[in-house]
Amino acid sequence: xxxxxxxxxxxxxxxxxxxxxxxxxxxxxxxxxxxxxxxxxxxxxxxxxxxxxxxxxxxxxxxxxxxxxxxxxxxxxxxxxxxxxxxxxxxxxxxxxxxxxxxxxxxxxxxxxxxxxxxxxxxxxxxxxxxxxxxxxxxxxxxxxxxxxx
Amino acid sequence: xxxxxxxxxxxxxxxxxxxxxxxxxxxxxxxxxxxxxxxxxxxxxxxxxxxxxxxxxxxxxxxxxxxxxxxxxxxxxxxxxxxxxxxxxxxxxxxxxxxxxxxxxxxxxxxxxxxxxxxxxxxxxxxxxxxxxxxxxxxxxxxxxxxxxxxx
Numbered sequence: 001x002x003x004x005x006x007x008x009x010x011x012x013x014x015x016x017x018x019x020x021x022x023x024x025x026x027x028x029x030x031x032x033x034x035x036x037x038x039x040x041x042x043x044x045x046x047x048x049x050x051x052x053x054x055x056x057x058x059x060x061x062x063x064x065x066x067x068x069x070x071x072x073x074x075x076x077x078x079x080x081x082x083x084x085x086x087x088x089x090x091x092x093x094x095x096x097x098x099x100x101x102x103x104x105x106x107x108x109x110x111x112x113x114x115x116x117x118x119x120x121x122x123x124x125x126x127x128x129x130x131x132x133x134x135x136x137x138x139x140x141x142x143x144x145x146x147x148x149x150x
Numbered sequence: 151x152x153x154x155x156x157x158x159x160x161x162x163x164x165x166x167x168x169x170x171x172x173x174x175x176x177x178x179x180x181x182x183x184x185x186x187x188x189x190x191x192x193x194x195x196x197x198x199x200x201x202x203x204x205x206x207x208x209x210x211x212x213x214x215x216x217x218x219x220x221x222x223x224x225x226x227x228x229x230x231x232x233x234x235x236x237x238x239x240x241x242x243x244x245x246x247x248x249x250x251x252x253x254x255x256x257x258x259x260x261x262x263x264x265x266x267x268x269x270x271x272x273x274x275x276x277x278x279x280x281x282x283x284x285x286x287x288x289x290x291x292x293x294x295x296x297x298x299x300x301x302x
Contacts, residue, residue: 046206046209046288046289047288049206049208049209050206050283050287050288050289052208053206053207053208053279053283054153054283057153083208083209084208084209084211085208138288138289139288140155140283140285140286140287140288141153141283141288142153142154142155142156142283142284142285142286143155143286145152145153145154145155145284146154146155148154149152149154
């Protein structure tokens with residue numbers, strides 16, 4: 001997993017609407033990357049649902065939250081609608097998992113990313129990273145606020 | 151708004167508590183089917199059970215209204231009766247259904263409607279939700295045993 005102090009690898013991925021989104025678009029702002037295994041798995045649903053409930057508080061801290069998984073934009077769109085969330089979901093789809101690999105979140109052999117949270121500061125440096133000890137364990141939203149308070 | 155990690159608040163005067171015994175705290179969503187299924191078992195435990203609001207609105211759009219309704223029923227002394235009623239029948243949760251429940255519980259409807267839409271009730275629900283977030287709740291129901299066994 002990527003560590004605090006390292007430069008955050010730039011990327012360009014398509015979002016749920018097929019629109020290209022680059023990390024560098026957010027230069028000068030904080031970004032929280034939420035890597036998760038896949039759309040429509042029950043636990044992911046809870047994770048993004050819970051974060052959605054505190055999205056205004058995350059935005060208040062000047063942070064843009066981006067979800068990333070290996071799913072296609074079409075799946076992301078349907079997943080967003082199913083969950084009722086408006087968090088941008090990025091498709092790490094082709095080449096599969098390239099961004100997840102660059103951040104050290106990809107699980108070889110499983111074919112998707114672990115639950116990894118990466119907070120990137122205004123100048124593109126990793127400020128904090130957290131990897132879930134197991135796939136079934138959802139990082140609480142409190143950890144995000146701990147990182148922002150540090 | 152501070153949402154960094156914090157321990158679960160101990161039972162306080164504002165908590166909705168039913169039963170006697172060791173204190174347990176349940177963060178639950180009134181729109182959540184898992185909670186409804188678990189509620190029968192949880193609420194039958196021989197413990198002082200504190201119900202704390204944890205509506206996940208994005209997942210269950212009706213939840214905020216149901217939590218506000220329970221809180222408003224609580225202001226007329228029937229918090230747990232409303233919770234039990236909402237979990238027992240999840241198919242009737244629109245406003246007219248809530249009014250029927252209010253009638254069955256013998257509550258004043260006008261007061262109930264005013265209370266459930268009040269800012270104070272919304273703030274009360276949100277306070278519980280935020281304490282759950284700070285304790286790391288990521289799904290419902292989340293049950294915590296508050297008893298400290300080393301404490302004599």
